[in-house]
Amino acid sequence: MKHIRNFCIIAHIDHGKSTLADRLLEYTNTISQREAQAQLLDNMDLERERGITIKSHAIQMNYKKDGQEYILNLIDTPGHVDFSYEVSRSIAACEGALLIVDASQGIQAQTISNLYLALEHDLEIIPILNKMDLPGAMPEEVKDQIVDLIGGERDAIIPASGKTGLGVPDILEAIVERIPHPVGDADAPLQALIFDSVFNSFRGIMAYFKVENGEIRKGDRVKFVATGKEYFADEIGTLKLNQVPKEVIKTGDVGYIISGIKEAREVKVGDTITHKDRPCGAAIQGFEEVKPMVFAGIYPVDTEDYEELRESMHRLQLNDASLVFEPESSAALGFGFRCGFLGMLHMEIIQERLEREFDMTVITTVPNVSYKAYMTKDKEEVIVHNPSDLPDPSKLDSIEEPYIKANIITKSDFVGPIMSLCIQKRGTIMNQHYLTSDRVELVFEMPMGEIVFDFYDKLKTISKGYASFDYHQIGYRTSDLVKLDIRLNDEPVDALSSLIHRSNAYDFGKKICEKLKELLPRQQFEIRIQASIGAKIIARETISALRKDVTAKCYGGDISRKRKLLEKQKKGKKRMRQVGNVEIPQSAFMAVLKLD
Numbered sequence: 001m002k003h004i005r006n007f008c009i010i011a012h013i014d015h016g017k018s019t020l021a022d023r024l025l026e027y028t029n030t031i032s033q034r035e036a037q038a039q040l041l042d043n044m045d046l047e048r049e050r051g052i053t054i055k056s057h058a059i060q061m062n063y064k065k066d067g068q069e070y071i072l073n074l075i076d077t078p079g080h081v082d083f084s085y086e087v088s089r090s091i092a093a094c095e096g097a098l099l100i101v102d103a104s105q106g107i108q109a110q111t112i113s114n115l116y117l118a119l120e121h122d123l124e125i126i127p128i129l130n131k132m133d134l135p136g137a138m139p140e141e142v143k144d145q146i147v148d149l150i151g152g153e154r155d156a157i158i159p160a161s162g163k164t165g166l167g168v169p170d171i172l173e174a175i176v177e178r179i180p181h182p183v184g185d186a187d188a189p190l191q192a193l194i195f196d197s198v199f200n201s202f203r204g205i206m207a208y209f210k211v212e213n214g215e216i217r218k219g220d221r222v223k224f225v226a227t228g229k230e231y232f233a234d235e236i237g238t239l240k241l242n243q244v245p246k247e248v249i250k251t252g253d254v255g256y257i258i259s260g261i262k263e264a265r266e267v268k269v270g271d272t273i274t275h276k277d278r279p280c281g282a283a284i285q286g287f288e289e290v291k292p293m294v295f296a297g298i299y300p301v302d303t304e305d306y307e308e309l310r311e312s313m314h315r316l317q318l319n320d321a322s323l324v325f326e327p328e329s330s331a332a333l334g335f336g337f338r339c340g341f342l343g344m345l346h347m348e349i350i351q352e353r354l355e356r357e358f359d360m361t362v363i364t365t366v367p368n369v370s371y372k373a374y375m376t377k378d379k380e381e382v383i384v385h386n387p388s389d390l391p392d393p394s395k396l397d398s399i400e401e402p403y404i405k406a407n408i409i410t411k412s413d414f415v416g417p418i419m420s421l422c423i424q425k426r427g428t429i430m431n432q433h434y435l436t437s438d439r440v441e442l443v444f445e446m447p448m449g450e451i452v453f454d455f456y457d458k459l460k461t462i463s464k465g466y467a468s469f470d471y472h473q474i475g476y477r478t479s480d481l482v483k484l485d486i487r488l489n490d491e492p493v494d495a496l497s498s499l500i501h502r503s504n505a506y507d508f509g510k511k512i513c514e515k516l517k518e519l520l521p522r523q524q525f526e527i528r529i530q531a532s533i534g535a536k537i538i539a540r541e542t543i544s545a546l547r548k549d550v551t552a553k554c555y556g557g558d559i560s561r562k563r564k565l566l567e568k569q570k571k572g573k574k575r576m577r578q579v580g581n582v583e584i585p586q587s588a589f590m591a592v593l594k595l596d
């Protein structure tokens with residue numbers, strides 16, 4: 001135990017965590033340089049392309065210092081807010097953290113939020129100034145920021161570069177010297193924290209754990225405390241580039257278990273593994289059920305593909321337990337699924353995986369948060385995951401919506417515009433704090449429903465990219481919300497309904513009608529677009545009729561050109577849905593996200 005070091009790397013997105021991790025693996029000969037080039041830790045195609053680590057991983061390195069062998073377990077964490085629960089569990093398995101800050105960017109919102117998580121778990125923090133090779137690196141300024149944030153000595157900050165390998169030996173030395181070894185009782189009953197799981201089509205589900213107390217042996221009868229399920233530890237081992245089977249994993253060490261688990265749902269990150277016959281007294285604290293925050297409908301473009309879509313979603317769920325879905329039907333879109341995601345990025349990833357890995361073409365509806373509606377009678381609580389399911393407003397006592405606490409870090413020049421944006425999004429400023437003379441941290445409380453719309457994009461635009469954003473939920477609050485419906489030629493389109501704060505409803509209704517007018521293709525008859533609250537029409541637009549013949553201008557001459565145009569037209573139609581007599585393209589279902 002004395003020669004084990006468990007650590008994670010925390011950083012804002014794109015500050016170079018994965019690249020630096022690869023350098024550590026290379027330096028300790030855990031992987032070869034050639035393998036490293038493929039950015040090993042990000043082994044999902046999608047991850048590699050997007051340059052983000054979606055799921056956390058663990059890998060073991062051996063390192064020799066003064067003749068003594070050390071085992072270094074690196075637990076990789078995802079950097080994006082959607083996956084912050086996974087970050088917090090990975091952090092709970094560590095004794096130390098490398099805090100990576102891009103020397104050209106300085107401290108950003110996720111640097112701070114992940115740092116706070118690490119400090120809550122009393123981790124030893126090793127600050128690293130990364131990307132020192134960049135011409136725009138500002139080492140002295142960023143060092144000031146780090147010292148301001150975590151205290152400590154300027155000299156303790158290690159200058160590094162994942163690109164050139166600068167600082168890598170110093171980082172390894174610091175891991176051994178500064179991070180404490182794990183502590184635990186080797187003789188106590190087994191208590192192991194599950195911090196991640198992966199799905200492998202050959203081996204089934206593999207859970208990653210850290211042994212806090214006791215030890216686990218191959219063949220042991222174990223129990224997962226939160227789910228209550230029991231398994232045989234068919235195979236246990238440590239994680240190098242591949243799995244290395246072992247007979248025993250002892251206190252303080254990190255490993256994997258394969259035990260015939262069929263579905264990702266059976267393994268809950270944060271759960272405790274113990275022995276069936278000699279269980280531990282209590283589960284490891286801090287376990288939470290991950291709850292989806294954002295909901296949207298996913299429908300097959302072709303109604304006949306419904307069964308295939310269901311099958312694909314089931315298979316996706318096998319390795320992503322945080323995806324939840326249930327069948328729903330929409331008058332406009334037919335049969336599909338209402339899906340719950342951890343956040344907007346998670347939603348995009350699922351949509352993309354469905355298309356890439358399962359070859360499904362889907363229509364996604366506007367995302368929304370979940371609401372709590374209270375009936376006048378009995379104050380009965382109804383959870384609403386879909387605005388069109390809102391009970392009749394005349395029978396409602398009140399509606400509550402989720403609120404978040406948002407942290408934004410930006411340059412002082414942008415404070416004004418960002419404040420106006422947040423206030424426009426019904427936010428309340430709670431705190432404004434200067435990190436340095438030029439960098440400000442703003443803390444807001446605001447409804448989560450406002451950020452699922454277009455908040456990120458707007459924030460990025462008004463701050464010219466110089467603002468970073470992070471948030472967590474702080475509970476539900478009563479709001480004056482109304483349901484806004486959209487009709488096309490008097491036919492309501494349920495998939496376009498939304499819940500809006502009353503004060504914004506008129507403006508919103510007007511804008512969405514204008515946007516739809518822009519997005520709906522003109523057809524051979526007039527299309528009336530209306531926004532209504534209950535029976536009251538609050539906005540309308542009309543698209544005039546058009547006789548559209550794309551081949552008309554081809555004079556009947558060149559047949560191949562004509563065919564090409566028809567092909568093109570057919571393709572354009574693919575993602576369309578017919579409601580009444582109006583054809584709606586996918587872009588229109590997301591129109592709300594693109595209002596000016």
Ligand SMILES: Nc1nc2c(ncn2[C@@H]2O[C@H](COP(=O)(O)OP(=O)(O)OP(=O)(O)O)[C@@H](O)[C@H]2O)c(=O)[nH]1
Nearest residue numbers: 013014015016017018019052053079131161162163
């Ligand atoms: N110049 C320079 N570029 C770097 C360095 N380290 C990483 N990069 C680049 O920065 C980008 C982000 O690097 P990643 O290692 O993917 O960042 P990350 O922090 O792992 O990102 P997430 O996993 O999404 O949080 C990539 O384009 C890297 O090539 C460095 O030391 N110097």
